[in-house]
Amino acid sequence: MASKVTERALNLIKSMPRVALNNIKPLPHTSFTKKTDRRGNRKKKGRGDKGQGARGTWDPLGYEGGQNPLIDTSPRERYYAQYAVRRQYPPVSLLELQRLVDLNRLDTSKPIDITSICNTGLFNFDVSKNHFGVNLTDEGCDQFAAKINLEVQWTSELVIAAIEKNGGTITTRYYDPPCLAALYDPLAFFKKGQPIPKCKLPPQDALAYYSDPNFRGYLADPEQILEAREKLAQKYGYKLPDLTGDPVKEMLLMRKDPLQIFYGLEPGWIVNLKDKCVLKPKDEDYLKYYNTSY
Structure with missing residues (x-):
C-alpha cells in the first residue's frame, strides 16, 4: 500500500512543470498597488500645494510651540536647590582608619581629630569646595579594633557602636570654614601670624545633629551621652567597657571647648614658630571677644 502511494507521488512530480520565473508567484504582502491621484493627472500626491x-x-x-511650552506650564522640582552651598563631608572609612593605626600613621595615645587625619597626607580637604570635615563611614566596622579618642564631623550609629565596643570614645564636632582652613594645614596657618580663630556655633539646620546625644554631639548633655552609650550597647549586644579604671581614661575623656579648635591652644593666641613661643592676649576686651560664642 505504501509503495503505491510513493509511486503515485513520484509520477505526479514528474508530470508537473519545472519551477521557473514564469510559473511562480510573489510572496503575499510583497506587492503593492500604485496609489493614483483621484483629482487627475497631478503630482502633488495628496499633500496640497504648499x-x-x-x-x-x-x-x-x-x-510644542505656542506661548507656553511644557517647561513653563509644569511646576519646578528643585532637586538641586542650593546645591552649590551644601556642606560636603568627604568619606573616610573605619577600614582606612584601622590601616592608618596599624601603619603607625595615627598615634592612638593622643586624641585624633581632623588635623591628625590630614597630617597623614592621604586625604585632601578643601574649604573652597565646601568640605566641612570627615564623614566616618561603617566600611570595615567588623575589623576595627583600635581604642581611640576620635573627633569627626559626621558619622552613623553603627560607627559609634564599633568604636565604643573597643573601649574608645567618639565626638561629632562642627567647625566653620575659617577654623577648618586652620585645621587642614596648621603649619601654613601659624606662619601667617594670625590669632587662632574662635569656632562659631553650628547653623540652624545642623544644630539638632550636634546637640543629639545619640550621635555624640559636642553640644549634648554629658549625662545624656552616658545614657545613650548604655542604650547603644544593649541594642547591638556588647558589653560597654568601664572607663573609670582605664589607665588612659584622661586621654579618652579629653574634649575641646566649643570655641576651641586646637588641643592645648585657646582662641586668640598667636603661635610664633620662629621664636617657638605662644603669645597670649591680656586686654579685657580682647579676652571678652574670644571667650563669647556670638
Whole structure:
C-alpha cells in the first residue's frame, strides 16, 4: 500500500512543470498597488500645494510651540536647590582608619581629630569646595579594633557602636570654614601670624545633629551621652567597657571647648614658630571677644 502511494507521488512530480520565473508567484504582502491621484493627472500626491505638508518640514520631535511650552506650564522640582552651598563631608572609612593605626600613621595615645587625619597626607580637604570635615563611614566596622579618642564631623550609629565596643570614645564636632582652613594645614596657618580663630556655633539646620546625644554631639548633655552609650550597647549586644579604671581614661575623656579648635591652644593666641613661643592676649576686651560664642 505504501509503495503505491510513493509511486503515485513520484509520477505526479514528474508530470508537473519545472519551477521557473514564469510559473511562480510573489510572496503575499510583497506587492503593492500604485496609489493614483483621484483629482487627475497631478503630482502633488495628496499633500496640497504648499506648506509643511507638501514639503515635509514637520516640527522636530518634542517641539510644542505656542506661548507656553511644557517647561513653563509644569511646576519646578528643585532637586538641586542650593546645591552649590551644601556642606560636603568627604568619606573616610573605619577600614582606612584601622590601616592608618596599624601603619603607625595615627598615634592612638593622643586624641585624633581632623588635623591628625590630614597630617597623614592621604586625604585632601578643601574649604573652597565646601568640605566641612570627615564623614566616618561603617566600611570595615567588623575589623576595627583600635581604642581611640576620635573627633569627626559626621558619622552613623553603627560607627559609634564599633568604636565604643573597643573601649574608645567618639565626638561629632562642627567647625566653620575659617577654623577648618586652620585645621587642614596648621603649619601654613601659624606662619601667617594670625590669632587662632574662635569656632562659631553650628547653623540652624545642623544644630539638632550636634546637640543629639545619640550621635555624640559636642553640644549634648554629658549625662545624656552616658545614657545613650548604655542604650547603644544593649541594642547591638556588647558589653560597654568601664572607663573609670582605664589607665588612659584622661586621654579618652579629653574634649575641646566649643570655641576651641586646637588641643592645648585657646582662641586668640598667636603661635610664633620662629621664636617657638605662644603669645597670649591680656586686654579685657580682647579676652571678652574670644571667650563669647556670638
